[in-house]
Amino acid sequence: MKAVLAEPRYFKDSITIISELVSEVKFKATTDGLELVAMDPANVAMVVFKLLSSCFTQYQVQGEEEIAINLNNLKQILRRASGDDVLALETTDDNKLKIQLKGATVRSFSIPLLEMEDKEQKVPELNFPIVVETTSDVFAESIEDVSVVAESVTFLGEKNLLAVKAEGDLSKAFIEIKPDETTVIKTLSADKFKAKYSLEYLKKMVQGGKLADRVSLHFNTDYPLKLEYKVVDRLMLSFILAPRVDND
Numbered sequence: 001m002k003a004v005l006a007e008p009r010y011f012k013d014s015i016t017i018i019s020e021l022v023s024e025v026k027f028k029a030t031t032d033g034l035e036l037v038a039m040d041p042a043n044v045a046m047v048v049f050k051l052l053s054s055c056f057t058q059y060q061v062q063g064e065e066e067i068a069i070n071l072n073n074l075k076q077i078l079r080r081a082s083g084d085d086v087l088a089l090e091t092t093d094d095n096k097l098k099i100q101l102k103g104a105t106v107r108s109f110s111i112p113l114l115e116m117e118d119k120e121q122k123v124p125e126l127n128f129p130i131v132v133e134t135t136s137d138v139f140a141e142s143i144e145d146v147s148v149v150a151e152s153v154t155f156l157g158e159k160n161l162l163a164v165k166a167e168g169d170l171s172k173a174f175i176e177i178k179p180d181e182t183t184v185i186k187t188l189s190a191d192k193f194k195a196k197y198s199l200e201y202l203k204k205m206v207q208g209g210k211l212a213d214r215v216s217l218h219f220n221t222d223y224p225l226k227l228e229y230k231v232v233d234r235l236m237l238s239f240i241l242a243p244r245v246d247n248d
Contacts, residue, residue, distance in 0.1 A: 001029045001065045001091045004058035008087035008101075010235055011051060012078040013210045017237065018047050019071035020204040026116050029065040037121040045201050046240040048123055055234045057086075068114040069097055077109045124240065126226060128218035130157040130193050134183040136209030136229070139217070143206050146173045147199045152244050155219055157193040160185065162217070166199070193221045196244045205239045212237075 005011055018025070022038045033053040039046050053059045074097075081087055081101050088100040096110040146153045146166035150173070156163040162185060164175040179185050208215065208229035218226040222245055228238040 001061045001067070001089070002058065003029075003034070003056050003060070003089045005055065005087040005089075006057045007055070008078070008081045008085055009083060010055060010211065010231070011087065012081055014049060014051065014235065014237055015071055015075050015078055017204070017207045017210070018049060019075050020207070021045055021047055021201075023072055024068065024070055024114060024116065027067040027069070029061045029067060031061065033059070037123055039121055044198065044242050045205075046121070046123070048236075048238045048240070050236045052234060065091065067091060067097060068116040069111060070114060073111045074099075077111065080107065124224070126218070126224055126240070127220070128226065129188040129191065129220055130218070131186045132157065132162045132177070132183065132217045133186075133214060134177060134217075136206070136213055136215045138177060138182065139215050140206040140209050142175045142177065143199065143202050145175055147203060149173045151199055152196050153199050153202065154194060154196045155217070155225070157185070157187070157219065159187050159190060193219060195219050195222055195225065196246070197225050197241050198244055201241055205241070208237050208239075211235065
């Protein structure tokens with residue numbers, strides 16, 4: 001495989017975000033682009049990432065290739081890329097990934113490819129009766145607001161409202177997000193939906209706002225949450241997060 005990116009930030013920022021959840025991943029290089037599906041070690045969150053072939057200025061792959069790498073190693077190298085560098089990725093015959101940064105100078109790095117067990121992660125089929133599309137900033141700010149008072153957040157969704165609330169031992173936070181020119185709420189029924197999720201995970205996931213201006217939230221009562229960030233003809237980064245169900 002050989003792939004060249006004139007806009008390295010899409011790959012660089014994506015890797016930084018994904019590495020907050022998983023440390024070793026297996027990319028699949030196909031004619032459509034690079035993709036990965038990975039589960040975090042605690043089996044609480046899944047990340048699904050696609051970097052489309054149309055994002056690359058040069059993209060060559062024969063058939064389908066699997067590239068297993070340590071994201072922390074890759075991230076350290078990508079940190080050295082500046083905005084106007086051209087980034088080239090190439091797999092070599094000696095089982096390494098070669099990374100080249102071309103700017104005022106040409107810098108080459110290589111990291112070993114890993115042997116990972118052949119357990120293919122499947123993206124679960126989920127049905128969501130409510131979808132909220134809003135700006136990445138609005139959603140990220142609401143997550144930051146509630147994280148001041150608690151470790152988990154409850155989403156309350158209905159036809160004309162997404163409420164984001166959290167309760168700590170003494171403090172409470174409550175944010176209302178209503179439909180307007182930047183927020184759209186789509187529901188399949190007049191029901192109300194309620195689910196609780198870990199803020200530790202959500203604070204990592206909302207970093208997807210570095211990539212895309214908008215985010216879509218899909219959820220249901222006591223059901224997994226799906227967050228999706230998209231850049232047309234460039235990439236898709238989505239997360240699936242298991243709900244926190246109260247024992248009482």
